[in-house]
Amino acid sequence: MTSKPSVLVTGASTGIGAAYAERFARRGHDLVLVARNTARLEALADRLRADTGATIDILSADLADTTQRVAIEARLRDDARIGILINNAGTSLGGTFIEQAIDDIDRLVALNTTALVHLAHAIAPRLAQAGEGAIVNIGSAVGLVPEFGMPVYGATKAFVLHLSQALSLQLASQGVYVQAVLPAATRTEIWGHAGVDVDTLSGVMEVDDLVDAALVGFDRREPVTIPPLHDVGQWEAFEAARQAMIPGFAQSRPADRYLATA
Numbered sequence: 001m002t003s004k005p006s007v008l009v010t011g012a013s014t015g016i017g018a019a020y021a022e023r024f025a026r027r028g029h030d031l032v033l034v035a036r037n038t039a040r041l042e043a044l045a046d047r048l049r050a051d052t053g054a055t056i057d058i059l060s061a062d063l064a065d066t067t068q069r070v071a072i073e074a075r076l077r078d079d080a081r082i083g084i085l086i087n088n089a090g091t092s093l094g095g096t097f098i099e100q101a102i103d104d105i106d107r108l109v110a111l112n113t114t115a116l117v118h119l120a121h122a123i124a125p126r127l128a129q130a131g132e133g134a135i136v137n138i139g140s141a142v143g144l145v146p147e148f149g150m151p152v153y154g155a156t157k158a159f160v161l162h163l164s165q166a167l168s169l170q171l172a173s174q175g176v177y178v179q180a181v182l183p184a185a186t187r188t189e190i191w192g193h194a195g196v197d198v199d200t201l202s203g204v205m206e207v208d209d210l211v212d213a214a215l216v217g218f219d220r221r222e223p224v225t226i227p228p229l230h231d232v233g234q235w236e237a238f239e240a241a242r243q244a245m246i247p248g249f250a251q252s253r254p255a256d257r258y259l260a261t262a
């Protein structure tokens with residue numbers, strides 16, 4: 001048995017989640033893989049067992065479905081071997097806000113935000129109690145860019161960033177590391193689900209490069225890792241500008257520009 005914690009990866013059947021699974025197996029961790037497509041999970045698990053000797057469990061579940069999701073929450077709550085959660089499962093939606101069906105929007109929000117926060121909430125108390133562990137939440141650069149025209153998807157990813165930063169502040173003192181990873185366009189099937197041919201895009205990162213870079217941030221215990229951002233000074237300036245506003249929010253009087261003129 002390995003002394004390294006097991007890693008539960010959601011959305012592990014393909015794309016970014018599958019790459020995380022492979023990297024952690026090669027690092028000597030056992031895995032719990034979650035997604036809907038059992039055949040794909042089994043094929044990945046068979047390959048990684050053969051290549052690395054890791055012990056790998058498969059949990060097939062639709063995380064947008066409350067009944068199926070609670071089984072994953074229970075596993076995170078009860079299995080003390082799991083010390084790292086990779087909250088990766090997510091999807092996108094094509095079309096404009098008006099074109100998108102509200103049922104599809106509900107499923108997007110349920111997967112990208114509700115499931116992510118439920119899974120984090122299931123494992124966080126146990127990790128805090130143990131005084132160690134990590135929660136990695138996969139956000140997106142789109143969460144910083146309303147101009148990209150993906151209003152609900154982008155909002156779910158802004159949620160992921162805020163949640164991760166706030167959890168990082170709350171849980172760090174209890175030994176729990178929380179990382180938000182913000183990929184930009186990465187070559188996976190998600191683009192097809194949104195009706196976009198990824199080959200028509202420029203500046204697309206390969207999955208292996210994205211996950212390797214995200215793990216450099218993980219090993220450095222960065223709270224926010226943005227693999228495609230070359231000039232980290234831009235992020236630091238953005239954060240500094242945001243934090244500079246904080247002391248000014250506590251005001252009993254509205255700003256002068258909002259005072260009604262007679």
Ligand SMILES: NC(=O)c1ccc[n+]([C@@H]2O[C@H](COP(=O)([O-])OP(=O)(O)OC[C@H]3O[C@@H](n4cnc5c(N)ncnc54)[C@H](OP(=O)(O)O)[C@@H]3O)[C@@H](O)[C@H]2O)c1
Binds near residue numbers: 017091111183187
């Ligand atoms: N690729 C990009 O350009 C990009 C950029 C920024 C952020 N991201 C984020 O990165 C994460 C991974 O995306 P990806 O690009 O790797 O996408 P992907 O290739 O489409 O993979 C998504 C994964 O999530 C699983 N999944 C989807 N719906 C699910 C559900 N209802 N319940 C359980 N699992 C579900 C899929 O497996 P099953 O179909 O088997 O369930 C699959 O394993 C997402 O959170 C995405 O928003 C991606």
